[in-house]
Amino acid sequence: MLKLDFSKYTEEFKEEFFDYIINKRELRQNLIDLREENRGNNSLVNLIDTLLEESTLSELIIGDYNSLIRLRWTLRKFKSILYEFREDFERIFVKEGYDKLKNTIKPKKIVSLLSIKTCPYCNINFIYGDRKRNYGVELDHIMPKNRYPIFAVSLANLIPSCGTCNKSKSDRKIQGFKSLFKINSFEDFKFTFIPDIELKTLTEIKLEEIEKNIKSIDFIKEVKANSELFSLKERYQKHKDIVAEIIQKQRLINYHKEKMDSNVLGISFPSSEEEYRLIYCNYYPISEEEFLKRPLSKLTFDIYKELNNPY
Numbered sequence: 547m548l549k550l551d552f553s554k555y556t557e558e559f560k561e562e563f564f565d566y567i568i569n570k571r572e573l574r575q576n577l578i579d580l581r582e583e584n585r586g587n588n589s590l591v592n593l594i595d596t597l598l599e600e601s602t603l604s605e606l607i608i609g610d611y612n613s614l615i616r617l618r619w620t621l622r623k624f625k626s627i628l629y630e631f632r633e634d635f636e637r638i639f640v641k642e643g644y645d646k647l648k649n650t651i652k653p654k655k656i657v658s659l660l661s662i663k664t665c666p667y668c669n670i671n672f673i674y675g676d677r678k679r680n681y682g683v684e685l686d687h688i689m690p691k692n693r694y695p696i697f698a699v700s701l702a703n704l705i706p707s708c709g710t711c712n713k714s715k716s717d718r719k720i721q722g723f724k725s726l727f728k729i730n731s732f733e734d735f736k737f738t739f740i741p742d743i744e745l746k747t748l749t750e751i752k753l754e755e756i757e758k759n760i761k762s763i764d765f766i767k768e769v770k771a772n773s774e775l776f777s778l779k780e781r782y783q784k785h786k787d788i789v790a791e792i793i794q795k796q797r798l799i800n801y802h803k804e805k806m807d808s809n810v811l812g813i814s815f816p817s818s819e820e821e822y823r824l825i826y827c828n829y830y831p832i833s834e835e836e837f838l839k840r841p842l843s844k845l846t847f848d849i850y851k852e853l854n855n856p857y
C-alpha cells in the first residue's frame with residue numbers, strides 16, 4: 547500500500563548488515579565449505595563461485611530490489627542445482643542467516659532507517675522498536691524464503707510488516723503483486739466510501755448515525771493482488787467510525803468557514819498542513835513518507851480529499 551524508499555538505508559548500515567551476514571553468520575565460509583565438500587559437482591562449484599564473486603555477493607546481500615530481480619534472472623541457469631542442494635542453501639541462508647538475524651536489533655533498525663511507524667502493507671498497525679526490543683515488527687520476504695532460500699538475507703527482500711500481514715502473506719506468491727519499493731502511495735491505492743443514503747443527508751446527521759449509514763469502505767484504485775493478499779478491503783470495514791468522524795469534522799469546518807469564524811482552534815482556515823494534522827490526527831502528506839508515520843493515514847487523506855474535491 548505505501549512506498550518504501552530503499553535509498554534511506556545508509557552506506558554505514560549496509561556495510562554493517564553485510565558484515566553481519568558474511569562474517570558473523572559466516573555465510574561466505576559456509577558457502578566455501580559446501581563447495582569443498584562437493585568438489586566433484588561442477589554445477590554446484592560454478593554456482594558457488596558465481597555467488598562468491600565480490601560484486602555478486604554485495605548485490606545479493608545489500609543490492610536494491612532491481613539488482614535482486616536481475617540476479618534472480620542470472621541465476622535461473624542454476625535452478626536445478628539450487629533445487630538439488632536446497633537443504634544446504636536453506637541451512638546456510640535461512641537457519642544460520644535469517645533465523646538468527648530476525649532476533650537481533652536489525653529489524654527495528656530497519657524500521658527506524660526507513661522512518662516508518664506503521665505497517666507499509668496495511669497502514670493499520672503500528673510497528674516499532676526501542677534499543678532492546680521490537681514491538682510488532684516482523685520481516686516479510688517479498689520472494690518467499692522457502693522458494694528462494696538464497697534471498698532470505700537480502701536486505702531489499704525484507705519488508706518490515708505487522709504480524710497480521712506477514713502471516714497472511716506467508717509463503718504465498720501471487721501474480722501481479724507489486725513490491726513496495728515500486729509502489730506510488732498517492733496513485734496506486736485510493737480509498738472511497740459508499741453511503742447508504744444521499745451524501746448531503748449524511749453530513750447533516752449525528753456521528754453514530756453517519757457510521758451506520760456508511761455501507762462500505764472501498765477502493766477507487768488498488769493493486770488487486772496486494773489488497774487481496776492482505777485482505778485490505780475486509781479489514782478496512784472495521785474503520786467506518788474514522789470515516790464518519792472525517793465527514794463530521796468536515797461539516798464543522800464548513801460551518802465555521804461560512805460563519806467566518808476563523809478562530810476555531812486558534813488557527814486560521816482554510817486548511818494548512820498544521821490544521822490538517824490537528825483536525826484529522828494525521829500528518830499532511832507533503833511526501834509519500836508522511837503516510838508511514840500514522841495508522842490509517844492513507845484512508846484519512848483520501849476521504850478528506852474526496853469530501854473537498856469530489857471525483
Ligand SMILES: [Zn+2]
Nearest residue numbers: 665668708711
Ligand atoms: Zn500490516
